[in-house]
Amino acid sequence: MADSESRSAPAAEPTPVVRANPVVCVLLAWLLPGAGHLFLRRWGRGILFFALVLTSVLVGVALEGKLWRMVPGQPLSYLGTLACAGLGIPYVVLRFVMGYDGNVLSQGYEYGAAFLLTGGLMNLLLMLDVWDIAKGLKE
Amino acid sequence: MSHFLLMVLYSLLVSVFFGALWRRGFRDQVILFLQLFVGMVVGGLLIAWLMYPFPPGPPTPIP
Numbered sequence: 001m002a003d004s005e006s007r008s009a010p011a012a013e014p015t016p017v018v019r020a021n022p023v024v025c026v027l028l029a030w031l032l033p034g035a036g037h038l039f040l041r042r043w044g045r046g047i048l049f050f051a052l053v054l055t056s057v058l059v060g061v062a063l064e065g066k067l068w069r070m071v072p073g074q075p076l077s078y079l080g081t082l083a084c085a086g087l088g089i090p091y092v093v094l095r096f097v098m099g100y101d102g103n104v105l106s107q108g109y110e111y112g113a114a115f116l117l118t119g120g121l122m123n124l125l126l127m128l129d130v131w132d133i134a135k136g137l138k139e
Numbered sequence: 140m141s142h143f144l145l146m147v148l149y150s151l152l153v154s155v156f157f158g159a160l161w162r163r164g165f166r167d168q169v170i171l172f173l174q175l176f177v178g179m180v181v182g183g184l185l186i187a188w189l190m191y192p193f194p195p196g197p198p199t200p201i202p
Contacts, residue, residue: 045159052156059148063140111145118149122156129160139163 022134029130030088033123036130049126056119057090064103065112067094086120086127150179 020040029036034050037043068080085091094100102109132138140148158172 048159049156052152056152063145108140108145111142115149118153125160 020134022131025130025134026127029127030086030123032089033087033119033126036126037133040130040133042133049122053087053119053122053126054090056115056122057087057094060112060115060119061094061100063108063112063115064106065114065116066102066104066109067091067100067116068113069095069101080117083117083120083124086122086124087116088123091120146183147180150176150183154179 025036025039028039032050033053034046034048037046037049068077068084070081071077087094102112106112129138154172154176157175158168162168162171
């Protein structure tokens, strides 16, 4: 029975099991998109996720989209800031090094904001994925 | 860049992302990618078509 199964289904690539502190992995994943996966030796996915999040950020910046910041009395701005801050180092560089804020007069202001928010949310999901992998809950 | 191209680019990024995140195995990833990509692009066009009559009145000239 087992023999017939092994003949009918091709052997799957063994996924390397890396023992790592989940907190460190998540921190790395937040700092640089894809870094958590690279640290866990998921090379292909790490590079792909890095490229996807970076592309999203670059398109957002090229469109001069809004980079959310907290505005007292506006709860939605906190959520938007949390999503954008999920970008990690790119967010820090954009916000605090380049002083980027978006250009409200730009035609792509809202579109760009969507790309920047999406990039941050993608990275937040990647942090959860890395946590699961590091805990052994997921391949 | 036109609205449509931006929508396609956005759909592409999100579809590839979730295909790689939620599925293991190339075939399953491609299937999910196609489902999401086609769903978002066709869904966006469908919603745009349904919204076409609104607001009523002559179209505003594009400057």
